[in-house]
Amino acid sequence: MTTTMLAERLDTRARKVRLEEIPIPEPGPGEVLVKVAYCGICQSDLSLIQGHLPASRDVVTQGHEASGVIVRTGPGVIGWAEGDRVIPSAGRPCGRCRACRRGAFTDCYDLQLMAFAYDGAWAEYHVAQALGLTRVPDNVDMAQAALLADAVSTPFAAVVRTAQVHAGNAVGIWGVGGVGTHLVQLARLAGGVPIIAVDLNDAALERARRLGADHTFRADDPDLGAKITEATGGRMIDVAFDAVGLPQTVRQCIAYLDTNGRAVSVGLSEQDIDAGPFLDFNLHRKQLRGHLGYKSQDIGMLAELLSYGRLDLSGSISQVVALADVEEGIAALAEKRGNPIRILVQP
Template sequence: MAATMRAQRFRKATGEWAIEDVPIPEPGPGEVLVRVAFCGICHSDLSLIDGVFAGLGVPDVITQGHEAAGTIAAVGPGVMGWAEGDRVIPAAGRADGTCANCRRGDFAHCIGIQLMAFAYDGAWAQYTVANALGLTRVPDSVPLEQAALLADAVATPFGAVVHTGQVRIGEAVGVWGVGGVGTHVVQLARLVGAHPIIAFDIDADVRGRALELGADLVLDPRDPDVAQRVAAATTGHLLDVAFDAVGLKATFEQGIELLTPGGRLVGVGMSGQEVSLGTTTAFNLSRKQVLGHLGYQNTDIATLVDLVAAGRLDLSRSVSGVVSLEDLGEGIRRLRERDGNPIRILVQP
């Protein structure tokens, strides 16, 4: 193995990044070195570059990329059950090990969770170091380019649908923004039995794709008759669960408006915009719930791997393109400009 590798390096002070030669990291106790096969480009990566996440305590220099899959290149001291060549998905975060929840063994609810590519180096690189306890094994039947999506683009929607939203069979679901996250919310909501599933997007092509991937009805959220059309599709019931995968004031508040009394809105998309819940009297009388969502449980990735391997979850259309590490800028441009309405663009180092 060479001593150096190619990696993207982001500098917080200037907001600039470049592909550079850096030393290949060595795995410490309980860690493995992963040879990266693919890593996704996520909107949160762009948000860091654009300064939206400037206050997150990101190191001065960091390698981005948190949706990775690859093979183990080396194992650190004390690692059991893993070997060189194993196909794996690294978790996109790790417990800090020091907070009150971690001290009592509740690592899944770590208060100081450290996010890959925000707190420590990510996988827009030829190699990345990962905690062995957060790895998920990938069978040969699952392509590594699809496996990379599971680390966030699919696992985060899974957590939103199954854990936070707790969608039940027959519940009416609305999804605002049918891109990299919303597309998978639609697919997973259908998998758990939601009906009807209504997808909202301003782009006609994206709405058409949402129908093909499982939505029962697609609407332009700017349609002045949107509320009446939702009411007609749900026989006047409106939505049990609304998923805002955009995170703007307009989408967030429209989602709340179209909920049935006692319904729940799950916020998945993020922006710097402020939202309003109206008066406390109206909000309390409606009994509506507003739930913030971030991330997933590591066991969710294993569940998703099994679903993909069994053919129950089809992610073949989710890979919208692959760029080399040297062409990372082109992948970022395509996502930022919505060139081709990508679901996910992957980097292949």
């Protein structure tokens, strides 16, 4: 192994991306060195570049949705060996807060986010904590495996944990881009019926129908309410997801809920939430829940679903770019060329 590697480096002060040759990091106690196979380009990566998310470091390597192979283990690592195919967790618990002190590491109050608080995996190698690794089954494609650490695990946790979707729930999904498309697939897997996709992009709606949506409607359709009423047989929506993060989308989610229905906000923005009139919200006992992230075990469940053929993410890989072309991949996502679900970097 050489002593240096190629890595993308973001100067968060100047908002400039550059490729650099930097030393290959050494794994410390409880850590492993992973040779990166693939790493996704996420909207939050763009938000950090554009200054919409606060920076934790002046310079950082981005990329938090990775898969790879362990090439070196640090002191004290047990249960892992060189050659193991893994998915690193996209966060590290602080080890000091009240949740960490009682062993609830996934509920850490000061979680350190990969590619924000510490270097990510738009690089040839990445140092990861052994504690948060997930093993990739031998029959699972490593490109699809990379999607699990956020792009799929966050909507998975939104469906099964925050929203608690179960068989027979009428599910509405506002915004069927990267996150919303996976919400469609996972809500179908959880037994949601019917599944209704709402967006302003006709191509995205057609893709959502191919991947499991039973009905697709435009958000600006003046007859949207009547169409949802007809699609649900008049009972309206049990669980609605806002994958956009705008006042108008969460407002529509709540407006079309059934009594005791749950709206889950997954999309992020700096704008204020609009839940509509108190009279409607309280009279029908509607609920609005915020969602962020996932638990480490969710990645393992998803890897098993891929292994057994219950989930197919091959259609989620819109493009693969070399690490040297990472800026092209960033631009393609920012400009939404071809309505990408996920663009992957392959070092």
